[in-house]
Amino acid sequence: MSLVVRNPPRAPLAHADALAALGVATVHEAQDRTGLLDPALRPVYPGARVCGTAVTVSVPPGDNWMIHVAVEQCRPGDLLVVAPTSASAAGYVGELLATALAARGVRGIVIDAGCRDVAELRAMGFPVWARHVSAYGTVKETLGDVNVPLVCAGRLVTPGDPVLADDDGVVVVPRARARDVIDASHARETKEETSRARYRAGALSLDTGTMRERLAAKGLTYRDHAEAED
Ligand SMILES: O=C([O-])CC(=O)C(=O)O
Numbered sequence: 001m002s003l004v005v006r007n008p009p010r011a012p013l014a015h016a017d018a019l020a021a022l023g024v025a026t027v028h029e030a031q032d033r034t035g036l037l038d039p040a041l042r043p044v045y046p047g048a049r050v051c052g053t054a055v056t057v058s059v060p061p062g063d064n065w066m067i068h069v070a071v072e073q074c075r076p077g078d079l080l081v082v083a084p085t086s087a088s089a090a091g092y093v094g095e096l097l098a099t100a101l102a103a104r105g106v107r108g109i110v111i112d113a114g115c116r117d118v119a120e121l122r123a124m125g126f127p128v129w130a131r132h133v134s135a136y137g138t139v140k141e142t143l144g145d146v147n148v149p150l151v152c153a154g155r156l157v158t159p160g161d162p163v164l165a166d167d168d169g170v171v172v173v174p175r176a177r178a179r180d181v182i183d184a185s186h187a188r189e190t191k192e193e194t195s196r197a198r199y200r201a202g203a204l205s206l207d208t209g210t211m212r213e214r215l216a217a218k219g220l221t222y223r224d225h226a227e228a229e230d
């Protein structure tokens, strides 16, 4: 059976916006190093960072019909998350679908398959994270599902979850945890700002925590070169 779920609950856009101000690495760390999609998913052009609420699309290999179905379900602030039911390197999405999605206020696409029209996407400023860049075309023959929970690049994405993507990769934040993850991310940023200021002033990371003691406890020894020659 194929299914399109209309109007799933979504994380508040304020949560997506707060996450977009943070980096993928920070958010991934702040949620206990969970939620990171397979790092083989790369931005098709560098420099973008977006966070949107997931509209999920489960597609058959080599068939992008359900992506056209999904466009209608998108709202401003969403991000399209596409996963094929078995591996495919075909170019499912390009500038035409991106144009339709952008007109609905969609912030980007994450796809565990191929993307094409990279130059046009860059010129439009519509970011896509994909496993492959491929001009290979798709057909419109077989049904799939829209807005059902799915696994994309190794991680469970539930419709409405905020999904954050930047040059470091893609991380999904379970909707119910978003507020706590934002708070933990801000705490982490504050801690990193303190470390940054210390490093700028010449401090060593070895001395700002307990690393030296722990290295010694593990038996790390230092010897001057001249001594080592003896
Ligand atoms: O039309 C397609 O199948 C994918 C594409 O190239 C586009 O969206 O521009």
Ligand SMILES: [Mg+2]
Pocket (backbone or CB within 6 Å): 094, 095, 096, 116, 117
């Ligand atoms: Mg095209």
